[in-house]
Amino acid sequence: MDGSIANDAKTLDVPAVMAEMGRRAKAAAAELAYAPASARDAALRAAAEAIETREAEILAANAKDMDFGREKGLSEAMMDRLLLTAPRVAAMAQGLREVAAQEDPVGRVLEEWTRPNGLHFRKVATPLGVIGVIYESRPNVTADAGGLCLKSGNAAILRGGSESFHSAGAIHACLQEGLRAAGLPADAIQRVPTRDRAAVGEMLTMQGAIDVIIPRGGKGLVGRVQAEARVPVFAHLEGIxxxxxxxxxxxxxxxxxxxxxxxxxxxxxxxxxxxxxxxxxxxxxxxxxxxxxxxxxxxxxxxxxxxxxxxxxxxxxxxxxxxxxxxxxxxxxxxxxxxxxxxxxxxxxxxxxxxxxxxxxxxxxxxxxxxxxxxxxxxxxxxxxxxxxxGFGAEIGIATGKMHARGPVGAKQLTSFKYLVEGDGTTRP
Amino acid sequence: MDGSIANDAKTLDVPAVMAEMGRRAKAAAAELAYAPASARDAALRAAAEAIETREAEILAANAKDMDFGREKGLSEAMMDRLLLTAPRVAAMAQGLREVAAQEDPVGRVLEEWTRPNGLHFRKVATPLGVIGVIYESRPNVTADAGGLCLKSGNAAILRGGSESFHSAGAIHACLQEGLRAAGLPADAIQRVPTRDRAAVGEMLTMQGAIDVIIPRGGKGLVGRVQAEARVPVFAHLEGIxxxxxxxxxxxxxxxxxxxxxxxxxxxxxxxxxxxxxxxxxxxxxxxxxxxxxxxxxxxxxxxxxxxxxxxxxxxxxxxxxxxxxxxxxxxxxxxxxxxxxxxxxxxxxxxxxxxxxxxxxxxxxxxxxxxxxxxxxxxxxxxxxxxxxxGFGAEIGIATGKMHARGPVGAKQLTSFKYLVEGDGTTRP
CATH class of the missing domain: 3.40.309.10 (Aldehyde Dehydrogenase; Chain A, domain 2)
Incomplete structure (x- = not known):
């Protein structure tokens, strides 16, 4: 229903493609979890540079999306959300640089204490793992969401709206260029390579592979995600x-x-x-x-x-x-x-x-x-x-659930934690 | 299948009973959320006293459960888990007093900062809401889990194993006596009044009413809960x-x-x-x-x-x-x-x-x-x-998921948070 793009053929085995993306994301997440902040930040800066260097390419991809949108008869508001301009491209690059400049959210010591038996406890921030982001027409979410996931040491699986398919692809290529330049796995930020909506259904039920889903869009999208997801969701349905x-x-x-x-x-x-x-x-x-x-x-x-x-x-x-x-x-x-x-x-x-x-x-x-x-x-x-x-810097969304993340979700909120405990041959009586 | 107890008749409309429990739990949770720590702690201490006062009653109820267990042919290990003795009853009361003595986990200022525009931010710990606890034969979990939920300002819906039906009922009566003595709603700690297993299925899907499910028991129970729950779960399947x-x-x-x-x-x-x-x-x-x-x-x-x-x-x-x-x-x-x-x-x-x-x-x-x-x-x-x-005091379980709670789950981990922001007629430019 979404057009006749070559790599969008209905013959694509969507469940198999998604399962493979999930495996790659998990492998990349395991590497990212101990990649130093310097490498993650270098990747973000290199991606920003790639976006600036490839501005013409991104705008050309966006022109294709705009044509597609016009054919589809999108509203003026939708077309404006879809549109990329030179200043909007520059803003994406700048956003990535700002995220790179933020404090490292991973490895922060959240609490630290010593017990009477000498055991020393540290509660340390860790990445969540793999984050699935499902969004609508705004192509810049590709850079914003991908950047925040990377900053927080998480692998990302991005699924943008069908209208912004080419723009998101061009931006995603820049993110992967940044990852490669910094010696990090390109699979750390993957993009669903099809407009087929079945991919969304797969993402919502990939419990073993995706740790959290973040829907970015209108009430229709968020409602569907909240109703169908078996994976935890950070979202708000409405802001009343x-x-x-x-x-x-x-x-x-x-x-x-x-x-x-x-x-x-x-x-x-x-x-x-x-x-x-x-x-x-x-x-x-x-x-x-x-x-x-x-x-x-x-x-x-x-x-x-x-x-x-x-x-x-x-x-x-x-x-x-x-x-x-x-x-x-x-x-x-x-x-x-x-x-x-x-x-x-x-x-x-x-x-x-x-x-x-x-x-x-x-x-x-x-x-x-x-x-x-x-x-x-x-x-x-x-x-x-x-x-x-x-003061969180960029946000990937606002959550109204009571679990884990609430309010604006920035890089810090995309972390979990583990306890690191040190003894000296300490046994429990 | 679980016996012929009067209030366990198969004619009970389990979905209706559970929905009503959910409504009452939500109402109680709204009250608990702003009840002062002094009232919650007083309820815990009064419950401890009631357990001591009603020791004979609790042991008599337990004797009925032991008879039932013997008839059912429970293993010796299971029978030992089911058994209550005077020292075990005393330990339950002591556990409640220790929880009462813990620092209040609600209202803690988790973070605090001021922005250049003068807005003052506080991130403050709040109860999660309603916690469903599903456990097996150990009757003391009724007191331990109910006590920790109350300490953290959460309403609890407790569903114990069918073997400990009478023991759990007697202990639960003490918890409600404590709540009433402290002027708190008795619905703050409810107990599923039937052995019918359909109640568990209801609990797992009460998204609007239960905020989190905590299963306490073997791999069979935890596996079922993790597979079927639509409500978030704090648990570990195995400790390998x-x-x-x-x-x-x-x-x-x-x-x-x-x-x-x-x-x-x-x-x-x-x-x-x-x-x-x-x-x-x-x-x-x-x-x-x-x-x-x-x-x-x-x-x-x-x-x-x-x-x-x-x-x-x-x-x-x-x-x-x-x-x-x-x-x-x-x-x-x-x-x-x-x-x-x-x-x-x-x-x-x-x-x-x-x-x-x-x-x-x-x-x-x-x-x-x-x-x-x-x-x-x-x-x-x-x-x-x-x-x-x-050093967390009591725990309600150990979680291995990456969301919200991980490791030992004590009263502090049973909280969420909200942001309280103060300005002076501050508008956003």
């Missing part, structure tokens, strides 16, 4: 982020944060989708807040109390609570107090990111203690839900 | 622990550690199942080492080189490598060097625990770097693979 303006909010700070949380960028998972106002806040500041949003071009869908604040408010329906608009739309509701806000978020939230706007420490503490979203903010915009903004 | 005696081993320390690793207790997962000897070690110390083991009553199953060391060595077959004997038997092999040992362990190990015996730092470093078992020891016995020996 709430902002609660408390009675004790500073009005000026509150308006600033609310506007930023909703409008800075509406298409990212950290954008606010629902505004909850304490009735005290609504009485004093509600009208000005709602007017500010509407004047900025936001459609406000409110409950009866919010509708009473401004005639331009659209009545909210039940479907608007817990909805990820990813657009210039916000649901808005008046609640009695912080507990009302907490109850609403527990019912409709997606455990991604929520903000409380208040000068009252007790309210902030209650909000922080009773909610279990991956990220909780006080007097700051939900748009900070981002690995770069956390 | 290796000891490598290097050419640079101190002979006296080496013999002491080898004897302890194999013979201190043979039935635990940390007991050594395979001895690998550098040919230099074998030449100098091999005969004495093998004789020591055989004299201690160990059957040594060796390759040709080991057979040459002592006429009493039994020839090893292919099935003896990577085998968990859990008995006074050890497989033994001569290897060329540390890389030979590493290759053997990578092929046959279970990523549980391995020890290297050497005075050569470079050899130890290579062994530590190239193997990825949860626990690697130098000059110390594999029998230290135990949460108590690590």
């Amino acid at each position: 982020c709430h902002v609660y303006a408390d009675a004790a909010a500073d009005p000026e700070k509150a308006r600033r944060v609310i506007l930023n949380a909703k409008t800075r960028r509406t298409g990212i998972c950290g954008s606010a989708e629902c505004l909850l106002m304490h009735r005290g806040y609504a009485a004093g500041q509600g009208a000005a807040t709602v007017a500010m949003l509407i004047d900025a071009g936001v459609e406000v869908r409110g409950d009866a109390a919010v509708q009473a604040l401004d005639p331009r408010v659209v009545p909210a329906t039940d479907a608007d609570w817990g909805r990820e608009f990813l657009d210039m739309i916000i649901a808005a509701k008046v609640v009695d107090d912080v507990d009302g806000a907490i109850a609403h978020i527990q019912r409709y939230g997606s455990q991604h990111t929520e903000a409380v706007l208040t000068e009252d420490d007790a309210v902030a503490e209650r909000f922080f203690a009773r909610l279990d979203s991956a990220i909780l903010l006080r007097n700051a915009s939900t748009q900070f839900a981002d690995g770069g903004e956390f | 622990c290796h000891v490598y005696a290097d050419a640079a081993a101190d002979p006296e320390k080496a013999r002491r550690v080898i004897l302890n690793a194999k013979t201190r207790r043979t039935g635990i997962c940390g007991s050594a199942e395979c001895l690998l000897m550098h040919r230099g070690y074998a030449a100098g110390q091999g005969a004495a080492t093998v004789a020591m083991l055989i004299d201690a009553g160990v059957e040594v199953r060796g390759d040709a080189a080991v057979q040459a060391l002592d006429p009493r060595v039994v020839p090893a077959t292919d099935a003896d490598w990577g085998r968990e004997f859990l008995d006074m038997i050890i497989a033994a092999k001569v290897v060329d060097d540390v890389d030979g040992a590493i290759a053997h362990i990578q092929r046959y190990g279970s990523q549980h625990t391995e020890a290297v015996l050497t005075e050569d730092d470079a050899v130890a470093e290579r062994f530590f770097a190239r193997l990825d078992s949860a626990i690697l020891l130098r000059n110390a016995s594999t029998q230290f693979a135990d949460g108590g020996e690590f």
Whole structure:
């Protein structure tokens, strides 16, 4: 269904191809696990250089993908995501160099202690092993995800969207060139060589070969991965982020944060989708807040109390609570107090990111203690839900599960650990 | 099939019962998540007291289980595991008090930093949520596992073996008495009220309600759980622990550690199942080492080189490598060097625990770097693979997966985290 590319023939034995990729990835991961940071970083820098050197090649591959996208009738937004330009190629190379410059996440001593019997314990960070990344049309994910996996000593199996097939191939060639230049196995970053979707199904069930799957894309992709995967998944399905303006909010700070949380960028998972106002806040500041949003071009869908604040408010329906608009739309509701806000978020939230706007420490503490979203903010915009903004450098995604990785997933979060214990002929009584 | 207990009627709607338990567990978990440590610890101490007060009741319940076990024709080892005595009951109560005395694992600030824009970040430990524990005949697991889950702020759903049905019920009643005494929801520790095995199948697929499953028992149980669970599992299937005696081993320390690793207790997962000897070690110390083991009553199953060391060595077959004997038997092999040992362990190990015996730092470093078992020891016995020996206090099990929890799983390892971020009207540019 995805076109008639030569290496995409339906005769390809996808399960066999994937099994072989899995074996190679495991072998490469075993080597990477003890490769020095200097080699991994050298590979990242060499890959960056290759991307710059082969810019023309990458852009030519991308032109083929753009033609294919046009034929397929992709939306303008999709075509923009697919498009590579000289500055976008340069940004990919720069991203790899920044990852190379990060501290080595592998081998960090996470804890260290000595027992009364003299045994000395170290808990040391290790790579996870093999990471499968399944993404959609943005070709730069090839470089970003491949780079972060390599930085953290993991082998990667990348499966990009069919639209970016040629672009991803050209970028992947640069990553492998970097690996070879640094004396590391090229199999450390492999790319699924077919557009056949059966490959995704294989990846989701390769328990022996893939240690974790990271889906990068829309709700359709993530939902399928979460439902079908037998391999652990780091992901978030939706970012239904709430902002609660408390009675004790500073009005000026509150308006600033609310506007930023909703409008800075509406298409990212950290954008606010629902505004909850304490009735005290609504009485004093509600009208000005709602007017500010509407004047900025936001459609406000409110409950009866919010509708009473401004005639331009659209009545909210039940479907608007817990909805990820990813657009210039916000649901808005008046609640009695912080507990009302907490109850609403527990019912409709997606455990991604929520903000409380208040000068009252007790309210902030209650909000922080009773909610279990991956990220909780006080007097700051939900748009900070981002690995770069956390200071993690690049991120491979944001996770909302409770296991292993949560919040922005950077190179550090792509590690496991082992215990190294030293004695002196020590036996257990 | 498991008897004719009144509350075990086959007419019980197991899926409905389990779904209701899941709902109650989630509600209890939400309350526990912000219950103060003082309340959780008070509940643990009150449960300990209830166990002591109700000793006679617990022993009477256990007597019923012992009758059932005798009828069923359980082995002597199984009967001993099932048996409760006054000292064993006292030990359970003591265990709960020790867990109560541990540092609070919830709310620990795991990391803390400030960004240039003034945003202050805290990464704070949170409970995982709801933990399902599936175990076999040892009734004390009810108290140990329930206590550790409570300590770490998690709700527990306990499913004990059918043999220990009455004992577990009596102990569980004490745990709930403790919860009530401390003003915590009794649903924080629930017990599956039926022997019907369908309950296990339900638990393994309750993704929305159970956050992690911990199986405690033999390979049959753990294998089934790992194969069928859709919920994450903390477990180890086998403890195939290796000891490598290097050419640079101190002979006296080496013999002491080898004897302890194999013979201190043979039935635990940390007991050594395979001895690998550098040919230099074998030449100098091999005969004495093998004789020591055989004299201690160990059957040594060796390759040709080991057979040459002592006429009493039994020839090893292919099935003896990577085998968990859990008995006074050890497989033994001569290897060329540390890389030979590493290759053997990578092929046959279970990523549980391995020890290297050497005075050569470079050899130890290579062994530590190239193997990825949860626990690697130098000059110390594999029998230290135990949460108590690590200083974790009680353990709920040992995990060999790479996700989230690895090695001994104590109260700290039963936590997740969230990010708490504080600003001052901070918006993202």
